Amino acid sequence: GGPGHSIRCEVTRRPYTRGVVGMALSGKDTGGSQFFFTHSPQPHLDGRYTVFGEVVAGMDTVDALLEGTVIDDVVVGTQAP
Template identity: 50%
Template structure:
């Protein structure tokens, strides 16, 4: 989903959930899913710079 700190504050940040997050239902819109490479997703640390991403 898109990161938000309040009404009308969405920006270019996004988040990836590692497990179902039912508390987010109705508040955020799912716009993609990780189809391959969840092992890499689990290695991402706060502050890591993602230099490339492929959206298909």
């Protein structure tokens, strides 16, 4: 299911390297409430999905996730470049 609304795609040239967070889509401009983490480089996703984050700490936790894992809490913040 989704949130009942959709988010416009913001596709960039940012590559899908390990630890990137992307918006799951079923077609153009269909993003909503589902996202994914890349466990390894995924060049076939480059330029096709919106990148909106990157894991900067705790990649070991991401590596422990399995398909269907429920995430109960997320902390979103910024990190200076």
